[in-house]
Amino acid sequence: MRTTTRLAALTAAAALVVTAAPAGAAPSPAPAAPAPADSQVLPTLDSALGSQLTSLVEALRRDLGLTPEQFLDQAGIGERLAESRPRWEKAFRDSFGGVWLDEEGTGLVGVVAGEAGDLLRAEATDAGFTVQDVALTTEELSARERQVSKIVTDLPEDLRALVTGVRVDPTRNTVVVSTRGGEAAQLGNLTARLKDLAEIDMTEAPDPAWDTAPFGSEDGGTQSDGAPNTAGLQPATTRAGTPGQTPAGGDSGSLGSLALLNQTGVIPEGPMRTVVELLAGLTPGTGSIIDGMSQTMSDPVTPVPQNQTRADGPAPTGPIAGGTAYSVAVPGGILECSTGFNGELDGSPVVITAAHCAGADGTRAALADGEEFGTMTRTQREGIDTALVAVDPEFSDRFRTNLVGAGPDTTQAITGSAEPVVGQKACKTGFRTGFSCGTVSEVGATIDVAGSRTIANAFTVDLCALPGDSGGVVFSGDKALGISSASNVAETGTCANADAVARENGYVPRLSAVPIADVMAAHPGLTLRTN
Template sequence: MRRSFARRAAVYGSAALMLLGPAAAIAQADPAPIEATALPNELVEALARDLQMSPERYLTDAARSQELARFAESAREKFAAVFSGVWLDPEGTPKVGLTEGEGYDTAREAAEEAGFTVEDTDRTETQLRDELKALNDWLATQPPAVADLVRGVAIDVVNNDVVLRTENVAGIQLPNFLQGARVLFAPAPLVPEPAAGELQPVADLAAPQALFGGDAYAALGAGEGLRCSLGFNAVDGSDRPLNITAGHCDPNRLSAGTQFASKVYQLIGEELGQHLGTFEKTRLDGHDYALIRPTGEAQSRFENNGVRVPLAAPLTITGVAEPVAGAPACKSGIRSGYSCGVVTSVGQTVDVGHRILEDGFSTNLCALQGDSGGTIVTGTLALGISSASNVGQFGMCEVAGVVSGLMGEAPELFATPIGVILAENPGLRVRTW
């Protein structure tokens, strides 16, 4: 599988950052401003705990990140010779990276007129993509003893360099022309939580009406039961309800969309409630997502645009966002509720648990088993679906933070951008009403 990654990364990795362009085309219209007081208490508490950030700052930074994303889309065409990327710094300052060259002054003026701060960089985005391609080409020539160590490649716009992820940092010796590439540890899969025992539906189990992103569900198929978190409520091209969750939450992926597709039930504590639907489409390798089609009896429960900690007040989703480095990001899931961090990298290609996650983004927030498939938001915008974590095996985020810190690491969650999923499924829309 590692050898497969080295070959496939050469195909996909060099174009990873181009994902920002197409995603902008499918983003929904700018929503009306949301007041900070409208954020759920649980989210406000997570922002203060994890980021020491006020709700006002959270909403402001999220909005600024999307202004940067729109500027980047234009800059890649107008200023390709000098443009090196966009990001928010830790103080929330919107940054535009530029490299000396033809058009630099014009690009700088455009960035500053838009209210951004220009950061001088050594390499353009084009040069970084070329370096990433050189890394991929080099990996494709290496023997399995070297290539099998590689678990991911990406461009880091903040540090203006290329990142290589590996299981054994000390085992990689890069050639001289790639000495600028940084080497980091690889992520681990974020696996669904297996059922503790045999799950059986309880016909008369009471349940609240509406179901939101972050609520619990159980997927039953191929003799296996998995516990996961619902993702964003959505509609297809015919305005029929769907839920967007993780592909690895489907225990019978090959049968998605058929009469043998895995069934989805509401999970209430340790009991199964209503049969909610089936997996209509599942994708795992490449992009990790699945579409749940509600039953006729349950579809009205998905007709909302909320995300929440289970059984709490929901956050209203008002649109779709692109991942931008430094943007605040918060996830919701059944095991650890809300946790917040920032986007640390975009355009990731990583190997997680014998599958390749392409076009993904990473964050420095905690996610545990059972949080799989849950929502990631920035401000009130849908950002991504939880896919892989390096601390998923721990029982609590507090423990995960301490243990990973002792190992010289930090919690890290990888995700599939919601824009990628929408672009791959024409007519699919995240509910904003």
């Protein structure tokens, strides 16, 4: 099932005993029937999440109210649901209504009544999942989504402008049309035209169309980086634009962006200096946040000169984990982003990252201290937002690690990959905001990033990511899920502001990511580092 979302105002060690495909390999066919839940043995807390994971443990507590053991447990449930989903969808096409996790982490399987449904019900129950009766199969939901999308496309301009997304919500077993703003008469007209084919979610939220631009770190990176300040802040609004033509300042949802100077020089915000004072309530002229950068960026804002970058803190001295700051020189300045998962291609180490962070193939990448470590290659912006950094031979050993995290004492080992499932708990890490965690809210989404590019088959996680987190990792338990690409709160400056603005306007901070399976498929021969 695919969903379509327009992001016009979107500016990012455990050993879990659950079977996963070998790193880099195509997903393994699901077994005839998943193993019962009680046979999935989990490691003890000490062996699964050691003391070196304090930062992640705190993020889990702060953002999800979960212990590391609960996080690992739910990650395993999500992984098994994802493994079973394609087989059930094929074998039980007349009765399979989707899979998801509820707020308590229970694995749910939607079943349509009937003879085939009885067989699916028995299999899902034997596997340890909870069955929920639904009216529509995933095939019917997909057909209905296409029908609703056609209706939206044919709407009068004033109604079409209200719609920010069309998606399938397996938890409600329906198609959902998201809208922003609008008069009562317009919304009534829209409801009538949808003919009971979809439910409408009304919000003043920004669209998910902006990149998680490269940016600096303020306090060493947590989701709560300062007291909220909503003075003068407004939720971002949809920007007009045609595909292939970036609005001035770039595609604002991107988490990869050009670093900026204020009128008097770089603002020292911490070891990874960041210009964050775009807030209208601050003194005019003190600085601004860039919206993002794409290959077709027009009239870009003034970037930081190459001799005045913000990511100038000390570089790691040992293994280089996913989520580490790096920069790329582009005409007029510097892009600053986060490394993703480490991998290998043709026997040589590579770093997986986002294409909107890459500049162009052949561009050199450098660590925070300015030392170059590799060359951008295999850049693919449209549809997937993926690129690799081919690591220089002298740095090879430092990238032969499966760790992700901000540095010593704050890392987690990645042991494999998994497909995201709605309701699954996931975390991300990037050099701007460090670890933050949330719930997967959509899968199979098509994200329009401010009219400049699209992300096909994206998934979204309800968490805060800011410029600088682009290219960083998204994971569940010890499994890789994807790469950070776009965020709907990238212009808010801090996660504290993002949370406050979101609460006031009835939406949640949301990160859009590229599934790791799609990244692997886009780069034949690429394998994920899992040891």
